[in-house]
Structure formats: C-alpha cells, structure tokens
Amino acid sequence: MGSRAVRPAPAIAGWLAAAAAAVSIMVSSWSWTLPGPLAWPLVPTWLVGVVLALAVAMVRWRRLEPVLVLAVMAIAGSILVDLTFLEGRALRDLDLYIKAGLHFRLGQPVYLDHVLSTRPADPTDYPFVYPPPTLPVAALLSILPEDAVRIAWLAGSVAAALGGLHRIGLRGWWLPTFIVWPPVAEGIYVGNVAVVLFLLFAVAPWRGVGLVLGPLLKPASAVLGLWLVAERQWREIGLGLLVGVGIILASLAVTGLGAWSAWLDGLAWFALSQPNVPATFYGIALVRYLPGLVVAAIGLGLLGLALLVRGSPLLARLGVVSVAISPSLYAHAFMVALPALFELRALALWAALAFMAAPLGPAWLLAPAIVVASWCVPGLGRHASEEDRLHPLADEREPWPGAPSQVPDGSGIGGLGQS
Numbered sequence: 492m493g494s495r496a497v498r499p500a501p502a503i504a505g506w507l508a509a510a511a512a513a514v515s516i517m518v519s520s521w522s523w524t525l526p527g528p529l530a531w532p533l534v535p536t537w538l539v540g541v542v543l544a545l546a547v548a549m550v551r552w553r554r555l556e557p558v559l560v561l562a563v564m565a566i567a568g569s570i571l572v573d574l575t576f577l578e579g580r581a582l583r584d585l586d587l588y589i590k591a592g593l594h595f596r597l598g599q600p601v602y603l604d605h606v607l608s609t610r611p612a613d614p615t616d617y618p619f620v621y622p623p624p625t626l627p628v629a630a631l632l633s634i635l636p637e638d639a640v641r642i643a644w645l646a647g648s649v650a651a652a653l654g655g656l657h658r659i660g661l662r663g664w665w666l667p668t669f670i671v672w673p674p675v676a677e678g679i680y681v682g683n684v685a686v687v688l689f690l691l692f693a694v695a696p697w698r699g700v701g702l703v704l705g706p707l708l709k710p711a712s713a714v715l716g717l718w719l720v721a722e723r724q725w726r727e728i729g730l731g732l733l734v735g736v737g738i739i740l741a742s743l744a745v746t747g748l749g750a751w752s753a754w755l756d757g758l759a760w761f762a763l764s765q766p767n768v769p770a771t772f773y774g775i776a777l778v779r780y781l782p783g784l785v786v787a788a789i790g791l792g793l794l795g796l797a798l799l800v801r802g803s804p805l806l807a808r809l810g811v812v813s814v815a816i817s818p819s820l821y822a823h824a825f826m827v828a829l830p831a832l833f834e835l836r837a838l839a840l841w842a843a844l845a846f847m848a849a850p851l852g853p854a855w856l857l858a859p860a861i862v863v864a865s866w867c868v869p870g871l872g873r874h875a876s877e878e879d880r881l882h883p884l885a886d887e888r889e890p891w892p893g894a895p896s897q898v899p900d901g902s903g904i905g906g907l908g909q910s
Contacts, residue, residue: 505557505838512561512845515857516568519849526577533571540567561841562881566668568848573676575850583614585644585682589637591619592629601626601750602757607764610771617771618761621684623750624707624742641682648679648686655686655693659830659890665883669829673847678823684708685823692810692827696803696894699724703731707738714794714813715827718806721798762818775853776820790816796866803891807831808866811859822851830890831862837882839871 516537523533544563545555552559580586594601603618611617621629632640652675656666669675678686688708691701692715699719705712719728765772765779773779777786793815797808810827817824825847832843843858865871873879873888884890 502557505561508838508842509557509560509564509845512564512842512848515846515854516564516849519852519854520568520571523575523850525571525574533575537568537571540571558838558841558881561838561845565841565844565848566671568845569671569673569676572673572848572850573671573680576677576680579681580614581680582641582644582682584684585632585641586615587617587619588621588625588629588682588684589633589640590615591621592626592631592633595626595746596630596633600753602753603760603764604753604756606760606767607772608767610768618757618764620754620758620761622707622710623746623754624738626750627742627745630745644682645679648682651686651690652679655690655826656829658690658693658697660833660884660887660892662885665885669883672829672844673851674822674825674829677821678826681823683821683823685826688712689826692806693830695719695806696891699727700731700734703728704735704738707735711817712813712827714816715806715809717794718809721801721805765819772819774820774824775851775855776817777815777856778818780853786816793863796863799866803830803889803894804834807834807890811862814859822855825855825858828859828862832858833882833884833890834873835862835865835871836873837879839865840873840882 517534520533520537524530525533525536541560541563544567545560548559548563549555591601601619603620607618649670652670653666656669656675661669670679675686675689677683678689688701688705691705692712695702695715695718699722702712702716702719705715716728716731718724719731761772769779777789781789790812793808793812797805797812800808807830810829811831814820814824814828832840835843839861843861846857846861847855849855861871873882873884884892
C-alpha cells in the first residue's frame with residue numbers, strides 16, 4: 492500500500508482520549524502517596540501540577556489542545572511516579588546480583604530450589620533467574636569495593652539510557668525528559684540490566700550482535716533476534732553466536748554444567764511460585780491475567796503482524812512482542828517498546844504515555860495496545876499527520892533516523908504494513 496493522506500482525528504476524539512487517560516491515572520493512583528514526612532496524596536498533587544503546567548504552557552500555545560493536555564498529564568504523572576520509587580531500595584537489583592555472586596563464590600545455592608509462598612522481606616533475596624554465564628560477573632562484582640561498584644553501575648546505566656534514547660532519535664531537551672519516563676527511571680533506580688539490553692536494542696540497526704547476546708542476560712529477549720534473521724544479517728548472527736558460545740564455554744570452566752541444571756530447575760520453581768506472589772513475581776505480565784495458551788496465541792498473532800513490515804519498523808514491532816510474551820513484566824521491560832511508541836502520531840503517543848503515567852498496573856498495557864491498533868488503523872500512525880507538534884522525534888518521521896536498515900513505508904512482507 493502506498494502512502495495516502497489521512498485526515499487528522501476530530502478534536503472530540505482527542506478530548507475523549509485525554510478524559511480516558513485522566514480517569515485511568517486517577518483510578519490507578521488513588522491510594523498512592525508520595526514519600527516524605529508530608530505523605531502528599533498523589534492524585535491531588537498531580538492535578539495541581541497539571542493545572543499549573545498548563546497555565547505556563549498557555550503563554551506559548553495560546554489555546555488548549557488535547558495533545559498539549561495529554562503531554563502535560565503524562566510528564567507530570569511520570570515525575571510523580573518516579574518519586575514513588577524512592578520508597579523502595581535504590582539499586583536493589585544490583586544488590587541482588589552482588590549477593591548472588593557472593594553465594595556463588597562461597598559455594599552456596601544461587602538459584603531457587605523450592606516453592607516460595609510469600610514475598611521475601613528483603614528484595615535482594617528475590618530469586619536470581621539469570622543464566623549461569625552471568626555468575627562469574629556477579630562474583631566479580633561481589634569482590635570489588637561496594638561503593639565503587641554502585642557508583643560505576645549508576646553512571647553506566649545513565650550513560651546507556653542516554654545513548655539508547657539518542658540512537659532512537661531523541662535530541663535536546665527530549666533526552667532528559669525521557670530519562671524521567673518511568674520505565675527508564677525505574678531501570679536506572681533499581682539497577683536492572685534491562686537498561687543495558689535497551690542500549691543493545693537501540694544500536695541494533697547499526698550493530699546487531701547485541702541482539703544475539705541479549706538472551707545471555709534475559710532469555711525472553713531472544714524474540715528481538717528474529718529481526719536479524721528477517722533482515723538476513725548473517726554476519727551479525729554469526730559473530731554474535733561466536734561471541735556467545737565463547738562466553739558460555741569460558742563460563743563453564745568456572746560454573747560447571749551443574750549450574751545450568753540448577754538454573755533450569757530454578758526457573759521451574761520460580762514459575763510455581765509466581766501464582767503465590769503474583770504482584771511481585773508476575774508484575775503485569777499477561778500470563779498473570781490470561782491462560783498461557785491465550786498469551787501464546789496473542790504472541791504469535793503479534794509476531795505475524797510484526798512480520799508484515801521490514802527494516803527498523805520490524806525491529807520496533809518486535810520490541811512490543813517481547814513485552815507481550817514476557818513471563819514477568821515490570822516497568823523497565825517497556826523500554827524496548829519506545830521506538831514503536833514513537834511511530835505513533837503525537838496525540839496517540841501522549842495518550843499511550845499518559846496511561847503509563849501512574850504506578851505500574853494493568854492500565855499500562857493500554858500503551859502497547861494503542862501501538863498494535865496503529866498497525867491496522869493508519870490514522871494513529873505518525874505518517875498520518877502533516878502537523879505533529881509536540882512529537883519527541885521532531886522533524887524525523889520515524890525512529891532510528893539514518894539507520895541503514897530503514898526501508899520505505901509499505902515495503903513489508905506481503906505488501907501490508909505501514910501506509
């Protein structure tokens with residue numbers, strides 16, 4: 492399908508989207524308070540912030556528009572959600588990695604070997620579910636000075652996030668704006684390796700080796716590697732497999748084969764524990780709410796829709812597929828969905844981000860749902876709007892500007908896709 496002009500959505504649709512997002516934020520955040528001695532309730536604080544921000548913005552905009560309201564709602568909500576992270580332990584995932592490395596060095600069990608019926612009181616005692624090649628690295632982290640490791644990890648996470656955001660097309664003030672986007676902010680605050688995976692994903696159109704190595708950190712990220720197969724990036728696949736096999740063989744000398752058996756058993760015990768502690772071990776993964784077969788069918792359906800396009804649009808869609816099929820879904824996992832979100836026109840984009848401007852909950856799943864809808868409804872895509880103010884990509888029409896993998900719109904498999 493070739494490009495065709497699509498009329499902008501009527502204003503009423505934008506105001507309905509703003510109203511729906513506002514209701515979602517208030518319902519999802521109603522019982523939350525901000526950390527600190529005053530314990531301000533989140534919803535009234537958010538409402539005051541939105542009103543004040545809109546009053547300032549009107550000096551430039553002159554008139555109230557749905558896209559402006561949605562953007563202010565999303566940014567204000569995101570900042571407040573970030574503040575709620577302060578109630579949790581900073582760099583807790585890094586501390587979990589370090590503790591796992593210490594157990595490994597001392598010859599103690601690292602992986603789960605029983606069913607958990609309650610959430611561990613200490614978040615660093617959550618199950619360690621990463622593959623055995625990560626154990627030597629975790630052991631090294633446990634040897635180095637703790638303060639130095641924490642500072643280096645935090646600095647590296649911020650650099651990785653900024654580098655990834657810049658690669659997918661953000662410039663200027665949009666970079667710090669999206670550092671406070673809850674998936675990015677949480678990934679940095681808790682010290683999760685998802686930030687590193689996001690960088691590997693963001694640079695994939697130029698260097699795709701990281702998509703092959705990503706499963707050594709999080710096996711569920713393997714779906715992103717399908718992009719290399721679809722794009723016939725055989726050199727990147729070969730190099731990635733060579734490096735990956737080398738890492739595995741080198742780690743075997745330290746971990747032995749027994750660690751792999753313990754890891755697989757640990758994953759099984761973790762799966763059995765998930766229904767007992769759903770909020771902690773499932774997050775908002777679809778398998779928490781739907782039967783496994785239904786989730787598998789959804790994943791296959793989304794994969795089929797993803798394969799209707801090629802080039803960087805395919806990579807963006809696979810990021811959404813990885814979110815849908817994740818067995819444990821937390822805020823930071825949504826980072827790889829950002830390029831697909833940026834393919835939306837500004838109104839749809841800020842509506843999606845507004846649904847995520849509340850503490851993690853099922854409403855967040857509306858954001859990827861809007862993205863999937865845009866694959867079938869041309870009016871939601873960025874190409875459908877001639878004037879798209881407040882879009883973070885500014886003059887760039889799609890993520891990954893200048894990427895060698897980009898292809899013209901509508902060049903997907905079977906002749907379908909973006910139009």
